[in-house]
Amino acid sequence: MEKVMLKVNGRVRQFIVEPDRVLLDVLREDLRLTGTKQSCDRKGQCGACTVIVNGKAVRSCLQKVKNLANAEVITIEGLGTPENPHLIQEAFCLSGAIQCGFCTPGMIMATKALLDRNPNPDEGEIKKALEHNLCRCTGYARIIDAVKLAGRFMRGETTPGAVRPDPHGPKIGVSHPRPSAMIKACGLAEFGADILLQDPLEVAVTRSTEHHARVTSIDTSAAEKMAGVLGVMTSKDIKGTNRIKIMVGDQPILAENKVQCLGDAIAIVVARTKKEALEAAATVKVTYEPLPVLRSPQEAMADGAVQIHPDLPNLCFSQPQIKGDASTAFAASAAVVQADFSTQCNHQAPLEPEVTVAYMEGEGEDAQLVVVGRSIEIHLHMSNLQEALGYENVRYEEPYSGGQFGQKSAMNTEAIAAAAALHFKRAVRYIPSLEESLLVSTKRHPFYLKTRLGADKNGKLTAIDIDYIVDNGAYMVIGGYVVMRSLWMLSGSYNIPNVNVLARLVYTNNPAGGAARGAGPPQVTFALESAMDMLAEKIGMDPLEFRRINSLLPGQSVSTGHVYDEWPFPELCDSIRPTYERAKKEAAASKSGALKRGVGIGTHAFGIGGPGDEGRVFVELDPDGGMTIFCAVADPGEGNDSMLTQIGSHVSGIPMEKIRLVTRDTDRTPGMGPAAASRMTYMAGGSLILAIEEMKKAMKETGATSYEDLKKAGKPTRFMGSKKTEKEGPLDPKTGQGPSFESRIHAIQMAEVEVNTETGEVRVIRVTTAVDPGKVLNPNNVVGQLHGGMDQGVGYALREEYVHGKTKDWNTFKFPTMKTAFDMDVIINETPRKRGPLGAVGIGEMTMVCTAPAVINAIYDACGARIYHLPATPEKIKAALASKK
Amino acid sequence: MGDEAPRHLDSSNVGQRVRVLGGKEVLLDKEDFLWHPEDWTEEVAAELARESGIEVLSEVQWRVIRFLREYFAYHGRAPLNRDLKAGLNMTLMELESVFPEGIRRGARRVAGLPNPRMCSG
Secondary structure, three states: OEEEEEEEOOEEEEEEEOOOOEHHHHHHHHOOOOOOOOOOOOOOOOOOOEEEEOOEEEEHHHOEHHHOOOEEEEOHHHOOOOOOOOHHHHHHHHHOOOOOOOOHHHHHHHHHHHHHHOOOOOHHHHHHHOOOOOOOOOOOHHHHHHHHHHHHHHOOOOOHHHHOOOOOOOOOOOOOOOOOHHHHHOOOOOEHHHOOOOOOEEEEEEEOOOOOEEEEEEEOHHHHOOOOEEEEEOHHHOOOOOEEOOOOOOEEOOOOOEEOOOOOEEEEEEEOOHHHHHHHHOOOEEEEEEOOOOOOHHHHHOOOOOOOOOOOOOEEEEEEEEEOOHHHHHHHOOEEEEEEEEOOOEOOOOOOOOOEEEEEEOOHHHOEEEEEOOOOOHHHHHHHHHHHHOOOOEEEEOOEOOOOOOHHHOOOHHHHHHHHHHHHOOOEEEOOOHHHHHHHOOEEOOEEEEEEEEEOOOOOEEEEEEEEEEEEEOOOOOHHHHHHHHHHOOOOOEOOOEEEEEEEEEEOOOOOEOOOOOOOHHHHHHHHHHHHHHHHHHHOOOHHHHHHHOEOOOOOEOOOOOEOOOOOHHHHHHHHHHHHHHHHHHHHOOOOOOEEEEEEEEEEEEEEOOOOOEOOEEEEEOOOOOEEEEOOOOOOOOOHHHHHHHHHHHHHOOOHHHEEEEOOEOOOOOOOOOOOOOOHHHHHHHHHHHHHHHHHHHHHHHOOOOHHHHHHOOOOOEEEEOOEOOOOOOOOOOOOOOOOOOEEEEEEEEEEEEEEOOOOOEEEEEEEEEEEOEOOOOHHHHHHHHHHHHHHHHHHHHOOOOOOOOOOOHHHHOOOOOOOOOEEEEEEOOOOOOOOHHHEOOOOOHHHHOHHHHHHHHHHHHHOOOOOEOOOOHHHHHHHHHHHO | OOOOOOOOEOOOOOOOEEEEEOOEEEEEOOOOOEOOHHHOOHHHHHHHHHHOOOOOOOHHHHHHHHHHHHHHHHHOOOOOHHHHHHHHOOOHHHHHHHOOOOHHHHHHHHOOOOOOOOOOO
16 A cells, blocks of 8 residues: 545545555545546546646546655546536537536546647647547537637637527527536536445346357355355346346346357346455356357358247348339339448447446335436336336436437346345445446347339339348347338338338347447438439439439328328438539549549438327426426437426426426336437427426416416316327238338438548548428537437448457447547528427437448549448458459 | 247237227237327226226226326326325235236236337337
8 A cells, every 4th residue: 555645626635545546546436526437447548537637637547546646636526616617617518518428527627738738729739639538429529619619718708608598588499508518517417336325235247258058057156255245146036037128028137047148147246345246256157058159140040040039039020011013113114223231230339338226215025126227218127127126116217327329228237236236135336347338238230231222214213122131139129129110211211112121130149239329220221322322323313413303202101101291301402402512523623643532422311209109298387486397308418408498498488497307217207208219309398398288278277377376276286298199000010011200300411531542541521411300499409419420420331340249448449539520510401390399300310320321422432432331441442442443 | 928939020019009999999019008098998998807807897996997097197107016005005915816917917907007118119
């Protein structure tokens, strides 16, 4: 041990530490300064733990305390408070630079160090100063804007008051800062790992080292005897079904007699410290009898392939989609293109790793099991836990959540921590490493798509034929829904009169697929939009014009047969055309030499408000004239707090500061369905409006103007609103015909790239998104979603691929950085939607659905290399260029 | 999953399904819970009860059903057992004895309370 004096946020403290103790752990664990975050297993890859030491921004996970004698340390908590924020914190809130907020404290501290030494940095200097800080939500553009604004504040060129929208002015169409922004900017928002528990036990899990095997024995005796260990549990100790069941109950919490996937949980160890728990978990002896490992859908569908699950065949779900007569239409087509495409397994990569805490509240048989996790559907997951654990009295709460991008439709650490808390009747924390989080969380499904697309001599689409196979991985999670979503939106922006599709979902021993931003449409759209460019070239038509003339028109139907009465896509083509022509002209001038520029586009019409969807929101008038909104609306970064507050204030007339939200607790909220499918603005916002209208109706009927008046009139002060979509019911199982989403968000994305034809490397110069999201409620939030989606879409196109057991951290994942950031432009058309709340729809997923094909089409435009299999790595581009020769 | 032979899934058995109950078309989920609680009628309840092995709903069973529906209307979610016990002044054993399929599969389903769900479709 060594004694080290440090001055932390102005206070001199002494620390007696082991030689390897790092500053991050002293700050978080000893001083409870949890604004400093940890994501990357202390490898210095993410910058979430950035603090200032002796005036310099440092990653505190890399700083050994013994080397910091007498250092002056400033953390986010030393900068400002919500009541008295630092100008940098104000700038981040006002710029829309804060989404999930997990990276924010580190970003702000890096900014502070920069501006202290350089009050007026240019963009290159900003990128350099923040190059070690990762963000998955924003695409970095608004963070750069925030640094610039902070500089202006600090140089006295403007003030927060001059920039901040008037909170008493218009509520809709205005970038009011998110209600949660300042608490995140000050490092005071409590994420899962920040929750303070009294004497918690730490959880570690023994996981399968096999991809597919029978488990013949589990020996926990050595682990049970180890120092600090309170106990070990296996599936035998779980009293319920031991099954996580989102669609079907195929996933054990703890393996029984078989493992289906590398990393399956087998035993839970709880101990006084995490180190003790991990060491004990490593001593649990599991013996396996290996089974054949099915590494692809093709292997899993082969004759004689071993069946992975007893109750469902490997080919577990299939659904055709038949409209018109594609065969005849292809025969009569003037031009037909066909190709095989595939998309990779990918990770959603929220910056916050998995985390759950759980404890028993109360005593004896009336004790309530409280699970604090990052679910985006707390009521469904609570219901799952009740059955899986055989314990009914469960409450699910959600802390602040560091992004999720669909991943938290699934459960993993929640079930482990809940099982341990229930079994040992103690408060537990399960905070796995990033490596373990990557291993166990769901992934974006890989798709394999045999695609054919035809057009007549006038360039009008005639038919589409896609035979696609989806790798479900080892567990269903929401695999069937992902296939359904891809079918509902299959024909994208276009009128394709003849459709012949077969979609098949297949179990393998690969990691389980789950929801991932877009969930299905990004994969199919990659094939469709690549084929659209191939067909445009074949018939000699400009790609944008080809798309415009094939736009669906009001009165026509999509591939499910669902007829739409509004489809403002042609207007969007017109809006992006000047930018497109400018880009084409610039690219045409840069075709000589090894560096070649290209322009590509992709489009989509993303569905909002699925068949049979419904929301449920309560509002309660408060005695002080305020209003509390009760609804289970997770907000892992999208800005749902803004949406509810601004709509609530606008429709009720109650000031925003008196709108209160209760959204993260199953005991206090109605079921609302998932914060997924870009549905919260449409379904929760729509339900909120209906609830407020009920409240206003009651007040009008009684002449009440206040809470007191309503009470005196004997009326309730609590009102429910439930928005339902107009159409419902399943697709026909034989034809795939039936209702689709009731509204759409339309988008065209255009990528400008530069391809190095010698190295195969691609530099993305700019991505432009032209979008019609209906009425914009909060411009900063809409643009923020677009930026983040474009960044994720480019990563999906060019770099990111999850390889099970090999992708172990943010470097091996190829996480986007300031270095890979590119220029982003946004063009917004606002066509109010008839059925949308205040004319709005939703935007969270559309923003990356067509990015990858735009990039791939741009690469082709640049150098003639057509990439059919994502991601477009330099090796694939070089191979495509070589085959062209 | 149950003990049935391996089956195959498609759009007809993963999400919504339409059935005639109580003389009208009603949307249900894959576990035969009502999709929309507003579709519930006493006739629908009687038919769902018959499927649960209850030929005629007793007054006690109706009392449980009415409590469940009133609770859902106010809270927008199903009650926990502690709320049921307190609201009905019944023990868990008494509650389970009047609905042979249990509180969730029996009482809540017959009362027309929907399951929490991940996606529509």
